[in-house]
């Protein structure tokens with residue numbers, strides 16, 4: 531009998547899963563069943579924990595099903611965002627004028643990104659949701675919806691962080707303890723990509739990794755998110771009701787490089803508006819993020835990253851010219867830089883280009 535999560539593996543029905551972590555959707559993207567992690571028997575939980583670890587290690591990306599975030603709430607989030615995007619510009623002016631350090635910021639328009647040598651057509655709204663909640667004043671209903679969504683996704687994220695910890699062979703609470711996750715920093719980002727049917731060189735958001743620990747993402751039914759896997763860009767197609775989970779830079783640091791922050795980007799659709807909504811959660815802003823000691827001690831290469839305060843890491847990422855995953859290089863212990871996938875010297879002004887997606 532397959533375990534419950536094996537049921538979601540249309541690509542490998544005969545059980546030959548390769549590196550798909552034992553359960554996968556289209557293109558082998560791993561699928562993790564939170565229901566099994568919470569309510570399964572010991573064996574099922576241990577199998578699902580292993581699968582989650584494999585997903586983080588080999589993909590940095592997976593879908594989670596039975597996650598407990600109501601679909602109706604996700605629809606409300608999208609509807610409220612749509613309302614926000616269509617407000618007259620002067621009703622959003624203070625947020626459009628805001629900088630990367632402001633708790634609410636709205637970005638509109640076109641940016642050139644030399645990371646991908648592409649024009650990015652992306653509007654966005656960013657709101658800091660935890661430890662203090664902020665959001666635009668209008669539309670009025672946005673606040674309650676976003677408060678609820680941030681709380682639900684934070685709860686899910688805390689649960690996933692425990693499983694991540696366990697999958698690394700640590701106590702369930704270890705990562706939470708070292709990164710003070712009760713005081714985690716959370717940002718919500720709504721992305722809006724108008725349709726574009728023109729020729730090459732236009733995309734939604736260029737290749738990057740997110741600076742947090744884990745990012746939760748869903749979209750409005752229009753595909754466009756791509757993740758880099760084994761050197762190839764794969765378009766992520768969600769299973770109905772699933773959420774996408776992406777590993778971020780802080781997870782790469784804390785796991786001493788065992789789990790890599792996933793490179794991802796978004797394409798625009800030729801005829802339809804694509805929208806996505808991101809809940810990015812990271813450590814407490816004042817936590818010093820460094821590899822968990824036991825993991826570094828058990829690694830023949832030792833400590834692969836120096837410690838850095840999460841707040842300083844984010845500032846560095848947002849203020850420097852950088853590409854893809856280059857922000858990680860400031861904490862990478864010398865010698866490991868050469869093994870990093872992304873060290874070409876394309877540069878993009880985070881501030882003006884919107885490259886820094888969660889700034």
Ligand SMILES: O=C(O)CCC(=O)C(=O)O
Pocket residue numbers: 719721734735740747749754755794795796805806808887888
């Ligand atoms: O729109 C997407 O699917 C990706 C968005 C993203 O990567 C981000 O906001 O950090």
Ligand SMILES: [Fe+2]
Pocket residue numbers: 738739740794887
């Ligand atoms: Fe992202």
